[in-house]
Amino acid sequence: MAISLPKINWFYVFISICIAVPVGYGFADHELTWERKIKANYYIGERDTYVLGACLLPSALGHLATIWGHYFRAEREFQHSIAKVTTPASVNQKISLWERHIFWGYTVKYWILVAVTVLLNLTWFIFPMIMGTPDMIKRFGHLGGISRQVGNASGYTVVACCGMILFLVLRRSMLHAIGFTYSEIIPLHRWLGAAIVGWSTIHTAGYMIFLGSEGRLQSDINFYDKSRGTLNMMGVFAYGAVCILGLGAIPWVRRRFYLVFLSTHRFFTAVFFIGMITHYPSPMLWYYLLPSIVLFLVDRFVPKIIQARTIEPEATCTFNSDADIMRMTFVSREPMKPYYPGDYISVQIPMISTVYHPFTIASYWPEDPYTMTLYIRTFEDSKLSWTCALARLCGNEDKRIRVKANVDGVFGDRRHDYLKSETMIIFVAGAAITTFMSLIKAIAAQIAASKEPLRMQLHLICTFRTRSELHAYGSFLHQITRDPRFTSWLHVEIFVSRPDKPQTLMGAHAHVVKNDIMVPSNKAKKEKKKRFASLKRTGTILKRALSGRTIVASTTENEKAPSVESSEDTAANSKESSIRRSGSVHTVVGLEDIAEEAINEKGVVTTQEPLSAAAPTREMTYHEHALPTFQASHSTSVSTRLAKLDLLATFIMIAVPTAAWIAARTVPWEGPSNWCPTTKLKGTYVSANCRWTYAMIPGVIQIVVSSIAGYISLWLARKVLMRRGRDVEKGMPYPDLDVEEDKNLSVQDGNWDEGDVVYSKGRLDVKKAIQGFVDAGVGKKEKGTGLVAVFGGGPDGFVDMVEKQTKAANWTVDFHRETWAP
Incomplete structure (x- = not known):
């Protein structure tokens, strides 16, 4: 019997080699640098060959392969994962160990990366201590010798860590290609920054x-x-800068003063690097920094270049002041780069600031490859914040404004291994619903395209502040609770925790309420009258069919909200839904089979004639908006075209500045050729000045050339966009350049022609919800891990609460944190 071997993924093998070679060089660096005495020459020499061949070359090749795979592997991986939702139930599949969340919510792969980083730090510190301490003790005694060697070894470790820290903030790195995401890597970047502060403190204390x-x-x-006096003073400035960086990166400071953090982070990072190089001027320092800086500059320029050529340099924007939610839409005359569930972009509004802010993409690419939609939350933000400044530029629910906007991205490249789960439960608060919009639509498209039925159970439990927030998210919430393509498999529960603002019912936004009929639950008549009083003041005629209504349900144990379902849907839901929590309200479907009911002015429910099958209900109009798969929308051909342009720009941004650095390393900047190597006879100051010149000038040239190439490429990309027939500047002043009235805007922004979203009034009780799943047998420990995936999406406080209740419950699940875009 022949044994079938697993298929080798050569892409992963190549990327792994490209990562392993520089890491292996990092472990061998002490041997090569200090034991074999490979000199940090003033001119290009043996050490440059080692660094260019063992660090920069594999990093560049791996990055180019990652870019190519970013366009094709992302879709292949997503399609492989999304197909799991319709895999026959007889096929046993679990979340892989590589993706399993273990300690403190981090995955196994994250802890492997942490272990490698810790080993590198220990190697860089321990080996110099072992090799150099005996000689130092002979020269300076025990106290002086040990303290000096501690200072030497920790300083060496600081420099080596600086070569890694930029690599961990790349939005398209080789680590993403083997399964990591930016949000998973950024915590390690922060901890490595803390390590640099720690090693710098040890270095300073040792030398003091x-x-x-x-x-x-x-x-x-x-x-x-x-x-040495002046050079050591520069070290003091570098240490002060790194301490300020550490204080600014404290979570409390970073979150409350983000713009201050970002500005100071950039400025003092530059101060630290300059101070470090002038403190210990040596060409050797650039060997550690060169690969990361090259890839960092490429990562910051190339995604902007690609989007500048594709997306129009302005976006349409509307602001729902009742819900404190903005809706921003970007458009293109050609299909945009394919983006996948969970991907995000960074947006810059030149009129507000030069800072790019990340936001999760809410739209589903195959549904409309020519547009991209974001939902931006302003609730509880400072009036001086970037989001509030953008809200002041935007239009309202009836009219939208165009504003100049630049896009950086798309980023993400996340894995979707959780789709193997038998049950997926999503707890989401407010704007975090945007993270799951495209995922839910992708699952619906997969169900429609597959002959197999949905294998997994999917539960979406949402909580919003006000009812106005439901309208702010366009037609998505209305669709998933009214469209049979979703209601047949998606179990949705929506909670509204607070009343609307007073001006919502009595003001310019009364048209929102006009389409809502609030059906009273089993409460006193006095409360019922009070509920309808505000609607009467708006002049709303309450004789409207129950096919378009809002049901408000009490979440208490003794009161259950009324649920109207057709006989077919009732039977189907009873089979498919494993969870029926008390107080929950389920979707109303089958409008053609439901007798139309109306409410007279006294609040009495009456029955009207059944709706005609040909009546233009919202359920039917949803069928006009297809949910195609990525293949059906020809994502491969779009990716091929953009990948070639991306690779060309990436290659130029790597090759040209690196060539400039190599050329600068061949020039005698101080005196005649070979003059600096003999300057030790002329004194320490002259020698240090030579070393400073040869350490700084090639690096500065490399950064300047990269920046010039990047900005010229951005300018050319926008020029190409204009020549393709998009005269966006003509007759278009900013910010209130062109107020557009759009007949479809009311439907897009949530002012629906028919019906509303069914929700429960009151706060979401996460503990009670989880206990309902436990009582139903979901996530039994005897079945093992990897069968149930739980997501907590929203602000950190909400996600922490969901995670705490998840760990406290008597069940076995794989928990995922989904906070705002990184």
């Missing part, structure tokens, strides 16, 4: 003790000494 024991504190730390 050494200089104190030698009686050289004053002579070696000053601005008047022309040898």
Whole structure:
């Protein structure tokens, strides 16, 4: 009997080799640098060959392969995952160990990456200590020798860590190609930053003790000494900068003063690098920094170049002041780069600031490849914040404004291994619903395209502040609770925790309420009269069919909201839904089979004639909006075209600046050729000045050339866009350049012609909801892990609460945190 071997994924093999070679070089760096005495030459030499061949070349090749795979692997991986939702139930599949969440909510792969990083740090510190301490003790005694060697080893570790930290903030890195996401890697970037602060403190303390024991504190730390004194003062500035970086990165500071954090982070990072290089001027420092800086600059320019050529440099924007939600739409005359559920872009509004802000994409690419939609939340934001400034530029629910906007991205490249689960439960608060909009539509498209029925059970439990927030998310919530393509498999529960703002019912937004009929639950008549009083004041005629209504349900144990379902849907839901929580309200479907009911002015429900089958109900109009798959929308051909352009731009942005750096390494900047290697005889100051020149000039040239190439490419990309027939500047002043009235805007922004979303009034009780799943047998421990996936989406406080209740419950699930876009 022949044994079938697993198929080798050569893409993963190549990327893994490209990562392993620089990491292996990092472990061998001490041996190569200090034991074999490979010199940090003033001119290009043996050490440059090692670094270019073992670090920069594999990093560049891996990055190019990642870019190519970013366009094709992303779809292949997503299609492979989305197909799991219609896999026959007889096929046993679980979430892989690589993707399993273990300690503190992080995955196994994350802890493997952490272990490698910790081992590298220990290697960089321990080996110099072992090799150099005996010699230092002989020269300076025990106290002076050990303290100096501690300073040497920790300083060496600081420099090596600086070569890694930029690699961990790439939005399209080789780590993403092997399954990591940006949101998974960014915590390690923060901890590595904390490690740099720690090693810098050890370095400073070690040398202070050494200089104190030698009686050289004053002579070696000053601005008047022309040898080590001035250089050590630059080290003091570098240490001060890194401490400020550490304080600004504290979560409390970063979240409450983000713009201040971002500005100071960029400025003091530059101060730290300059101070570090001038403190220990050596061409060797650039060997650690070059690969990361090259890829970092490519990562910051190329995605902007691709989108500048494709997406129009303005967006349409509307603001729902009742819900504090903005809706921003970007358009293109050609299909945009395919984006997948969970992907995000960064947006810059030049009129507000130069900072790019990340937002999760809410739209589903195959549904309309020419547009991209974002929902931006402003609730509880400061009036001086970026989002509130954008809200002041935007139009209202009836009219939308065009504003200049630049796009960076698309980013994401996340894995969807959780789709293997038998049950997926999503707890989502407010604007975090945008993370799951395209995912739910993709699942619906997969069900429609597959001959197999849906294998998994999917539960979406949402909580919003006000009813106005339901309207703010366009027709999505209305569709998933009214369209049979969703209601046949998606179990939705919606909670509204607070009353609307007073002006919602009595003001310019009364048209929103006009389409809503609030059916009273089993409460006193006095409360019922009070409920309808506000509607009467708006002049709303309450004689409207129950096919378009809002049901408000009490969430108490003794009161259940009325649910009207056709006989077929009742039977289907009883079979498909495993969870029926008390107080929950389920979707109303089968409008053609339901007797139309109306409410007279006294609040009495009456029965009218059944709706005609040919009546233009919302259920029918949804069929006009198809939910195609990515293949049906020809995503492969779009990706091929954009991938070629991306690869060309990436190659130029890597090759040209690197060539400039190599050329700069061949130039004798100080005196005649080979003059600097003999300057030790002329004094420490002259020698340090030579080393500073050869350390700084090639690196500065490389960064300047990269920046010039990037900005010229951005300018050319926008020029190409204009020549293709898009004169967007003509007759278009900003910000209130062109107020558009759109007949379809009311439907898109949630002012629906028929019906409303069915919801429960009151706060979401997460503990009670989880206990309902536990009582129904979902996530039994004896079945093992990997069968149930639970998502907590929303603000950190809400996600923390869901995670806490998930861990406290007597069940076994794989928990995923879905906070705002990174």
